[in-house]
Structure formats: C-alpha cells, structure tokens
Amino acid sequence: MSSLLTQKTKLTATDLPKMDIFYSVLLGAGLTAAFFFFKFPHFLQDCRYIMSMLWVGSKREKFRERNYTLLDSFLDRVQKQPHKSFIVFGDEVHSYLQVDQESNKVARALQAHSGSTMALMLGNEPAMVWILMGLFKINCAVSLLNTNIRAKSLLHCFNCCTSSVLIAGAEYREVVCDVLPELQAKRVCVYVLGDDGGVEGLHNLAEKIERQPNTPVPPSLRENISMNSPALYIYTSGTTGLPKAGLVLHSRLINSSLFLSMLGVKSDDVLYIPLPLYHAAGLQIGLAGAIELGITVVLRRKFSTSQFWKDCRKHDVTAFQYIGETMRYLCNTPETDNDRQHKVRLAIGNGLRADVWHDFQRRFGPLEITEFYAASDGNISFVNYIGKVGAVGRVNFFHKKVFPYALIQFDAEREEPARNNKGHCVPVPTGETGLLVVKITKVAPFAGYAGNPEQTEKKRLRDVFQPGDVYLNTGDLLKIDHSNFIYFQDRVGDTFRWKGENVATTEVADVLGMLDFIEDANVYGVKIPGHEGRVGMAAVTLKENLEFDCREAFNHVTGVLPVYARPRFIRVLESMELTGTFKQVKVKLVKEGFDPKVVPPPLYVLHESSRSYVPLTQTYYSSIVGGEIRF
C-alpha cells in the first residue's frame, strides 16, 4: 500500500503509462475487495465477533487468576459509582450503595447460616438482588426456585440441593405453608420476606433484616469461596418431567456476566428485565451482566403487555431482554400512535420467530434485535451478531475452533442420536436439521445437575466421532444454512416423527400463527393405535371476538404444509398454559390426546373430502382408533 502511495506522489502528466499501471492496480484491488465482500459479506462483522471473543476470553482469564467473583464485581461498582441507580422497580430507585447496604443487613440477619445452601422462592423485586449479594457475602450458595412450582414439585426442587433454609416472598406464604410439615420434618428453617401470619414454624425475615446495622460483615466469612464453589442452582423449565437443578459455579457466573456486552449492551444503557430472575436469562445474563457493566436495571415483577412500553418510556429504557412469546404478545396488541415513541435501541433474547421479528420491527422499530442461543444447562452459545432475521447465530471459524460442536443425525422415534455401523454419530449435511452436540473440554466444561447423576450422565454423549470422546447432548435441534447462519429448530422432545418424517412443532405453530384468527398455537404429536410415530395435533387460542374458521384453516394448512406435518386434530383452548418462562406446556395436552370424551369441544379433525376441518364426533373418533379410518 505504501509503495502505491509513494508512486502516486511521483506521478506527473507525462507519466501516462505509469498512471495506467497505477489505475489498473487500484482497479484490481477494488475488484478483489468487491469480490471478497461479495463472497464474504459479513467478513468485518465476523472479525469483530472474534475480537470480542478474544476480549471476553482474556477478561475471563483475569477473573480466574484473581479469584474474582460476581460479588467482587459488584463491590467494585459500589466503590466506583456508589450513587448511580442500580435497581429501578416501579417508583422505587436503589443506588449501588443502597443495594450494598441492604445486602450487609441481609448478611448479618442470616450470618448463622453462613456456608450453607439457601433456597429462594422470590419473584422479581429489589430484595432479591440484595438477598443474593448478601448471601454471597456469607459464603452461601443460592438455589433459585421457580415461583410457579407447588407442592410435590416444590419439595422435589427443594430437595435437589440439600438446602437447610428456605426464603419465600410474602406472596408465597400460603404455598410454603402447604409443604411446611414436610420441610419441618427435615428441620428446614423457613423464612418469609414479610409477615409470617403468626404461623408456627415461619419466621419473618423482613423484620429481622430491618433490625440489622448496614455495615459490612467481615470478608473472612467468605474466605472459603473459590471459583469452583457453587454459586447458584438454576432449574431447567419443567416442560418435560420434573425440573432439574443446573449447578452454576462462581467461575461460570462471572464468566457469563460478560455475555451481555457481547450482545451489544453498553455501559450507558438502561436495561429492562421483564423475565424471571430465577432463570439463567434474567439472572446470569441480565442481572450479572448489568453488574459487570455497572448499568441501571429496570425490574418488573412479571412481564406485562400493557405496561411494557409505558415502563420503557417512563424509565428511558434503551435495551431489553425478551423471549419469543413476549415479543408475540407485544405484536398482538392494537396499534397505537406512539408505538415508536421510546428510546429502546436494542432487544436481546431468544425464540423470536421470523414473522414476529418482521412485525415487531415494522411497528416498534427500527431497533437492533440480537438473538442468541444459550441453554441454561448447555455449555455453548451462539450470537446472531449480523441481525439476520430468524437466525440464532452464525458459524464462525474461530468460535468453532474454541468450542468444537457438531450437528448430528437424530432418530426421533427412538429419541436418541443415530449411529452408523461403526457405532459413531453421523454429522448432518449443510441445510439439514441435526442435534447439537458440543465437545466437553476445559474451556467448555459441563457442571451437571445437582443431586442427579443419572440426568447428568444422560446429557453426556460418548464415542461420538471417536472411541472415548465425550460430548454434551444439548437436546436442541439446529440447522446451518449455506450462508453459515444457524437456526434453532426445536427441542428434541418437541419434534415428532410421522410417515417417516420429522415434524418440527414450532414450524407448524408458525404456520398456524399466520392465520389471522389464531392468537397462539401449541403443536405436538399424538399416538394413534396402529400407526407408527405420532400424528400432528394443535391446541390453539383465538384472538378476541374471532371464530375458528374451519375452511380457511384447512385451505391454509393444506396449502402451506406438507401432508405429514399437517395437524390432523385441532382443539381450541380458552388460554394457553405456560411455564414460568412462558414456554408452552405440552405434556398434559399430549396426554389428553384427541378423545372427545376427554377433550372439551371445540375439537376438530382435518377432513379431506369435505375440504375442511370438521368437529370430531365420538363415532368418527372410534373409527380412527378402531382402525377403520387410516391416515
């Protein structure tokens, strides 16, 4: 390049031949660059991503060397910016210093339990943040119970982590009372963050905290915390079976706090977290990331469609976390004149389907949407740093070197990876859906589930490509297209096989969602005696004041979906049952199947000769089950 420039300075009008050379070289270079960027349109963004990975890697290394935990990160923030707003909740604002002082009171109130594991059943509220910090100050690990679980399930989760203390939010007092005898039999100390209602065996923690001075507890209380000590137990959503407790080490917690800046959040952003803090997205990515960046967090007890934009406007929110469903709910509201009146520049999350993505941008945009993939019990993440609609990430040479992963063929019928005659797994060709497996290495470790060695072992896949190698089975089906974009397809449990084909339930749900009378669709497979695999069924909810149009549904479904993927049965629900993270509950629906005796009407069956969906009668049902009618 420099020789070109020196050449240029020497040029005179008489140097025509040289001039020609100069311009042809320039043209050549230009064309090469043009060709290069045509071939590799995202080269610069790919490089930028690699740079941020390197930056994150070196920061993590420093954390590791210094035994630097999230608590240290928080205390640094308190030092540097004591009066900056940290948590905004309704009309309450708490600065970094105030949260620190509250956490000192918590540490003092619970000092007697120092070194144990505490279970929290708290909704999103500022106290959750200072209780968390306070417990870290006295070397306690924290088990974050999903606030939707009850009774047996609650006891199951509580017992996963051998906690000796349970702290419940005031609104969960009754829930806790229901299991109090079992807890007391195990000598568990139960606190309520508020009035204990005079119930024997409950203690009022709010009062106890209030009585404490707000000065720091001795740091020696946490001298035994190492990077490999448990920090949190986070439960995987209970979509299938009982929840499992994923162990999060201090090392992992601080490592994951850097993810938020990789997603594009900056130190002057205001982050809105309407997702529950008992899940990885809200806590490990959102809250921990906010502490690392030292930013202001706007918390909300529960996601609310009607309050969402009001909150964003009121608190000058510039970035928020979403999951696909919350974005769909927002798009389903009536349009208003001030849809675009907000300061949000960035939305980060996962599960956003392409149709909603477009809708959202059209109504509320333009803003940056960054999808990412990261399973709470997984050990890999992808970031769609290009903003490609529908993708969760992008194959990046460097990333793949550091975190070796592969998409392999999955046998949906037997619900396990397919193996070739040598007993090894088989990578899928580009463009086809496969199960994501990630090599378990030092940089990509897998901590496993607390108190559940079988489940932990189940996630480990051995002899994948070579005898003795170990991969993590993410249970997620992904697809990589010819331009290297990665698409999330489904959870393994959420695929079913019919007529020798894999049907991805989210894909069918997307198609149903295009019908203007359908609000939400939940698609699953149901068994029919005498048939292999499962036939498609959908449970849908309807938009207000709209009817299910049998003929239009038929035309749309048969027009768009291949025969094997069409939902044979459609039932209409009043409302969709969701898990704590708004994931749809399928297991119950699958169990109920399509028996008109079990499923209350309206229940429809796809009827080719009428060219419509028709109500499923008991007689018709019997002839399907009896085998007179075959699909």
Ligand SMILES: *[C@@H]1O[C@H](CO)[C@@H](O)[C@H](O)[C@H]1NC(C)=O
């Ligand atoms: C970090 O913790 C480890 C193990 O607990 C200890 O051996 C090491 O000396 C600590 N390093 C620093 C810098 O404190």
Ligand SMILES: *[C@@H]1O[C@H](CO)[C@@H](O)[C@H](O)[C@H]1NC(C)=O
């Ligand atoms: C830290 O561990 C040592 C050795 O096990 C123990 O003697 C000490 O009491 C522990 N410190 C605290 C604060 O628990």
Ligand SMILES: *[C@@H]1O[C@H](CO)[C@@H](O)[C@H](O)[C@H]1NC(C)=O
């Ligand atoms: C966190 O990052 C460090 C440095 O890359 C790594 O050594 C450590 O294994 C990571 N911890 C976890 C639990 O992922």
Ligand SMILES: CC(=O)N[C@H]1CO[C@H](CO)[C@@H](O)[C@@H]1O
């Ligand atoms: C998504 C996720 O949690 N990935 C983890 C995989 O392993 C790396 C390396 O240790 C962790 O830092 C990531 O957080």
